[in-house]
Amino acid sequence: LKYDINKDLVLRFAASKTMTRPDYSALAGNLGLSPPPNQGEHGQGTASNPNLEPVRSTNFDTSLEWYFAPESLLSASLFYMDLTSYIGLGHITQNFITFASWAPDGVPVDYILSAPVNSSGTVKGLELAWQQPIWNDFGAYANYTYADGEEDGGGALVGTSKNTYNLGAYYEDEKLNARL
Numbered sequence: 274l275k276y277d278i279n280k281d282l283v284l285r286f287a288a289s290k291t292m293t294r295p296d297y298s299a300l301a302g303n304l305g306l307s308p309p310p311n312q313g314e315h316g317q318g319t320a321s322n323p324n325l326e327p328v329r330s331t332n333f334d335t336s337l338e339w340y341f342a343p344e345s346l347l348s349a350s351l352f353y354m355d356l357t358s359y360i361g362l363g364h365i366t367q368n369f370i371t372f373a374s375w376a377p378d379g380v381p382v383d384y385i386l387s388a389p390v391n392s393s394g395t396v397k398g399l400e401l402a403w404q405q406p407i408w409n410d411f412g413a414y415a416n417y418t419y420a421d422g423e424e425d426g427g428g429a430l431v432g433t434s435k436n437t438y439n440l441g442a443y444y445e446d447e448k449l450n451a452r453l
Contacts, residue, residue, distance in 0.1 A: 281341060285350075287334040295325040295360055299389040306384055312375045315366075316384035322365065326358040326391050336400075344412070345405040354396040361424055361431050363390035394424040396433060410446045415439065 276284045302321035309316045336350030364385055371382040398420035406412040415438070422433030443452045 281339060283338045283340070285334075285336045285338070287332070289332045291330045291332065293328045293330075295327065295389070299360055300325055306369060306371075308371050308373050309382060312380075316369070316371065316382050318384050318386045320365070320367070320386040320388045322388045322390060325360055325389060328359050329357045331355045342405065346402065348400075348402045350400045352396075352398055352400065356395065356430075357393045358391045359394050359424070359430070360389050361392040361394075362387065363392070364388070365390065392424050392426075394422060394430045396420055396422040396430060411442065411444050413440075413442050415441070 274286045278284055298321065300321055300323050304318065304320045306316055306318040332352070332354050334350060334352045336348055338346060338348040340346055365388050366383055366385055368381050368383050370379045372379045376382075398418060400416065400418045402414070402416040404412065404414040417436070417438040419436060420433055421435065422430030424430050441452055443450070445451075
């Protein structure tokens with residue numbers, strides 16, 4: 274939804290539901306096992322997880338945009354994401370036939386594997402942006418995002434950066450657009 278407060282000030286609100294499939298490497302990566310040194314102990318390892326559910330998210334965004342001069346913008350927005358079946362890192366236990374000096378004929382052994390698992394969490398935050406021509410066809414822009422991502426049960430959400438920012442300069446005319 275968009276509401277023009279006046280000719281230079283715009284208020285926006287958005288709500289959405291999204292679904293993202295797990296990355297192929299999380300579903301079907303390799304398996305690495307370290308057998309236990311002694312009989313009766315657990316082995317360790319890393320694995321993929323072919324049973325991962327898609328990440329589902331319900332999202333809310335609101336922003337206020339001020340177009341204070343031609344080709345110029347100052348904006349602030351708030352966002353909230355409710356993630357279900359998020360893919361985090363966890364541990365699963367699986368059993369493998371293991372051959373070792375203490376089991377030359379092979380025995381079933383439980384392994385505790387570090388693997389991607391479905392979890393849930395939230396991300397809430399703030400975004401600030403500025404863009405403005407400075408001289409002739411040259412301009413500058415900056416943006417900053419604060420994101421507070423938390424996995425249910427505590428802990429940071431894997432892949433979430435708390436502070437992200439960009440600074441840049443640009444040149445634009447009818448034939449060329451360059452950014453640094």
